[in-house]
Amino acid sequence: MISKQPTGERLLSEELPDRWRGLREAGPVRYDETQGVWQVLDHASVATVLADPATYSSDLSALTPTQPDFETFRQGNFVGMDPPAHRRLRALVSQAFTPRVVQGLGPRIEAVCARLLDDVADRDRFDLVDTLAYPLPIIVIAELLGVPAGEHRLFQEWAGVLFGGDQLGEAPDMADLERALEAIAPTVREMNGYMLEHIRARRADPGDDLTSRLIAAEVDGVRLRDEEMVGFVALLLVAGHITTTALLGNAVVAFDRHPGTDAALRADPARIPAAVEEVLRWLPPFPELGRRVTRPVVLGGRELPADTLLMAHLGAANRDPARFAAPDVFDVTRSPNPHLTFGHGIHFCFGAPLARLEARIALRMLHERFRMLAIPSYEDIVHQNPAVIVGVRQLPVEVGRP
Numbered sequence: 001m002i003s004k005q006p007t008g009e010r011l012l013s014e015e016l017p018d019r020w021r022g023l024r025e026a027g028p029v030r031y032d033e034t035q036g037v038w039q040v041l042d043h044a045s046v047a048t049v050l051a052d053p054a055t056y057s058s059d060l061s062a063l064t065p066t067q068p069d070f071e072t073f074r075q076g077n078f079v080g081m082d083p084p085a086h087r088r089l090r091a092l093v094s095q096a097f098t099p100r101v102v103q104g105l106g107p108r109i110e111a112v113c114a115r116l117l118d119d120v121a122d123r124d125r126f127d128l129v130d131t132l133a134y135p136l137p138i139i140v141i142a143e144l145l146g147v148p149a150g151e152h153r154l155f156q157e158w159a160g161v162l163f164g165g166d167q168l169g170e171a172p173d174m175a176d177l178e179r180a181l182e183a184i185a186p187t188v189r190e191m192n193g194y195m196l197e198h199i200r201a202r203r204a205d206p207g208d209d210l211t212s213r214l215i216a217a218e219v220d221g222v223r224l225r226d227e228e229m230v231g232f233v234a235l236l237l238v239a240g241h242i243t244t245t246a247l248l249g250n251a252v253v254a255f256d257r258h259p260g261t262d263a264a265l266r267a268d269p270a271r272i273p274a275a276v277e278e279v280l281r282w283l284p285p286f287p288e289l290g291r292r293v294t295r296p297v298v299l300g301g302r303e304l305p306a307d308t309l310l311m312a313h314l315g316a317a318n319r320d321p322a323r324f325a326a327p328d329v330f331d332v333t334r335s336p337n338p339h340l341t342f343g344h345g346i347h348f349c350f351g352a353p354l355a356r357l358e359a360r361i362a363l364r365m366l367h368e369r370f371r372m373l374a375i376p377s378y379e380d381i382v383h384q385n386p387a388v389i390v391g392v393r394q395l396p397v398e399v400g401r402p
Contacts, residue, residue, distance in 0.1 A: 001172075025072075026041075028045050043320035049299070053347070059292065063292055066353050073340065076140045076229055083346070089117070091212070092217045096210055098216050112135075127394055127397075130394070133248040134245050136358060137244035145211050193219050195234050196227075198211065202215060244359060257333075261330075265363075282318070292309065294306060314339075314341055381394065
């Protein structure tokens, strides 16, 4: 993917790592006066935080603004839960969303990719996000859940509102977050209502889909309530697809900005999985994870008081020279690659295997379809708000066929 654009231009995706490096140079743990949060920046300390839910809680409700429409969503969103509630909910969900289920999606992912790329078979230029990176994961997850895949534009609109960050600057404070919650509340209300109706329809008429299996899942005689399923189904449908969307866009940009990468992957497609991991390390879609400090603790030589907000910075940790050789070099052959992009410990990303599978298949099929894929102008790239997600909204590409 050799771009026609001069490589001297700076992209947001290249400026962000410089900012993360600057943060890390201040020490492994620092206090951000502007946002009023602690930032944890080195690999070892971030891993420690993520592995200790008793000291660093995922339940931020006591520290962050609340909004009634988010309460239904929170009931099944185990990303924001601590044990034992987290353990119970994740055990129930794990019965339905198994590794075997994910691996079985391979042929369907290939078929969806093929159809989406067929739609631009007569075009030399198209937007990669609109053509492939957005619809692919939405369609796959919607079909998995038994939700009409034809409504994927609706799901895309929801994700655009929830993750667009249009109400936020790049360093939002609590007042900014409160205004953003109020602005997106109608979308959350609409999404909750849609999901609840779908779940109740499946309860009345079960099928061979993930929603039906969630309804039937049982641990120690306990099953998921409809309201709990709303949070998980919405999380998987909306948040689950946006990671793959960002990953695919980031991969194409990273390959284009590093001459020779695309040719190496075309020559040896077996390298694609390692390349996906390097893209994840290089540009984590969600570079920060929030935690609540539950008790006074010393971390990185700093004393953190109880009931304060801490941000575990994955972007900085993934460039830690104490953990990665040549951390500022994009190396698709890097091995091992212990990045923290999908988290660590009990909250390791539930959808990571699906995101990895979708990215590997999509990148392989792009290589098979096009002998050349380039970004003709970096000025036409539209980025997401990095305060919410690191990725691109629009990515026009130019292609050449065999």
